[in-house]
Amino acid sequence: MPPSGYSLRAHAIESLTDIKRPDVPLRVVLRNTAAVILPLAVGMATGHPQIGLGVAAGALDTMFSDQPGPYRQRMRQLLLASLAAGLAALVGFLIGGQLLPILLATAACGFFGGMLVVFGADTARVGMTSMILLVITASTPASPSHALGGAALIFAGGMLLTAFSLAAWPLQRYWPERIELARVYAGLAALAREQAHDDAEVPALTEAMTSLQRTLLGRHRAHGRAMEAFGVLLELAERIRLELTAMAELHANPAIHAMFRDDAARVLTAIAEALQQGDPPERADRALQTLRASERALLDGGGNADGLAAHIHALAGQLAAAVRNADWAGSRGELRASAAETRLPNSLRSSSTWATLRANLTPRSVAFRHAVRMAVCLSAALWISRLLQLPHGYWLPMTAAIVLRPDFAATFNFGLLRVLGTVLGLVLTTVLLHVTPDEPWAHLALMAVLCMAFRYLAGAHYGIAVAALTGTVVILLSFEGVNPGLAVSDRVLNTALGCGMALLAYVAWPTWERGRARAALAVMLDAYASYLRALAQPDRGGNRNDTRTAARTARTNAQASIDRMRTEPATPPELLALARALFANGNR
Secondary structure (H helix, E strand, C coil): CCCCCCCHHHHHHHHHHCCCCCCCCHHHHHHHHHHHHHHHHHHHHHCCHHHHHHHHHHHHHHHHHCCCCCHHHHHHHHHHHHHHHHHHHHHHHHHCCCHHHHHHHHHHHHHHHHHHHHHCHHHHHHHHHHHHHHHHHCCCCCCHHHHHHHHHHHHHHHHHHHHHHHCCCCCCCCHHHHHHHHHHHHHHHHHHHCCCCCHHHHHHHHHHHHHHHHHHHCCCCCCCHHHHHHHHHHHHHHHHHHHHHHHHHHCCCHHHHHHHHHHHHHHHHHHHHHHHHCCCCHHHHHHHHHHHHHHHHHHHCCCCHHHHHHHHHHHHHHHHHHHHHHCCCCCHHHHHHHHCCCCCCHHHCCCCHHHHHHHCCCCCCHHHHHHHHHHHHHHHHHHHHHHCCCCCCCHHHHHHHHHCCCCHHHHHHHHHHHHHHHHHHHHHHHHHHHHCCCCHHHHHHHHHHHHHHHHHHCCCCHHHHHHHHHHHHHHHHHCCCCCHHHHHHHHHHHHHHHHHHHHHHHHHCCCCHHHCHHHHHHHHHHHHHHHHHHHCCCCCHHHHHHHHHHHHHHHHHHHHHHHHHHCCCCCCHHHHHHHHHHHHHHCC
């Protein structure tokens, strides 16, 4: 991206070439794919393919509500998504044949679904699921009895996905919490290996620790003795991070500093491995003994200069406590005493649902503007698809619902990648169907491979994932008797129109980040000032934890605001340079 200003060409190239590392575990890919493929397989084997299609469609549309987090939180999100899918499908089936009622329903669904962005990405997915199912089922209106049956099948697909997602709950009760903790301690190990403070490592570790706080201390957290140990490990992680940062800033005795940090990194790595595998921290304990021996040797050899000794003592004690508490069978009395301090910081707590919605019912709110755009765009897309009598016209409003986002950069990226991914999917599906035997079971196997690719790659490169999704949907429709060649060409046309409408809707009433970046930076600097004031009051530990988390959240928000502003057209170069300078100097 040129530093002098916005370039559409550079933005497009950046979107097309930005490939991230896939972060979806294989077990999630397999269970999500199984929830889609197994109902179809059972339906085909028993002579009831239509039932299998309904259940598979429900699982496919709720798939992305299966996100990491505590089992209770995951269950809540999947149940909400399944209910939203079932209810939206029922409404679509019942009134899809009446133009005015379905237009009003899509406008209402678009508005309230769009407003859900105020509650975060997970809840926003529920709104998107309801919009997608409403416009899809509206294309095939049915009698009340058939509508109930079809909606029940879609709901059953979501519930099957839920069952697969929660199947390990009784066997691995604390698996999500352990993985989050292991991620943080692995990040601390990487920080320990850095001999100097590296600002580039801070955002990833900060995000991991904020996510860990939500997991361990949020509304849907688990309970039990292990959670007490996890709470202690969370607090120790905060202290270890501060000690490592303080040691890096001392620039004292480089040889001793490097040796001790290497020993600390080995202990932290072993703790992360023990947490991830659920094993006793025996390797971590051995690494700790080595670190203790190094501590004594280093300090006896003259490592007391420049205050380094105090930090070495403190870090060694914190690592010892972390190793002790990594074993779930540790002292419950000590754990309960430490866990009494653990609570979700004020900056991460959710306020009342209705209070949050009321506060955002103003044209100044990003969520409100997004909701209005979504309502108008969704209903207009449905009306145009009916007016032009487009084949498989529901793909037009469905694409608009998926592509339209609260900010310009995301809307542009999703639109561009969805069009190109669909065209790529046209070629890919044509070739694959040509070389695949013309047998239902062979097509089902191919659909399973494409579905796995879609789920695995969606977070890495949306365009490639959409190519796989196009093949998945086309093969799914072929089981209903739809010609694959016609289905692909119809999808390309509707996708292009839907992406164009979404981008036009955003530009018609935009929410430019350049009007919000100053406020985000001001909040960040104010949060830093509050944290410094809290540090000057050592007797108020709870306030210090709250302000530290608030500062961390404000930093993340400010960084995201600058990134969004960088990818928007007509952003004044002087404003972008000022924002970057303020952020850089505020985080030195």
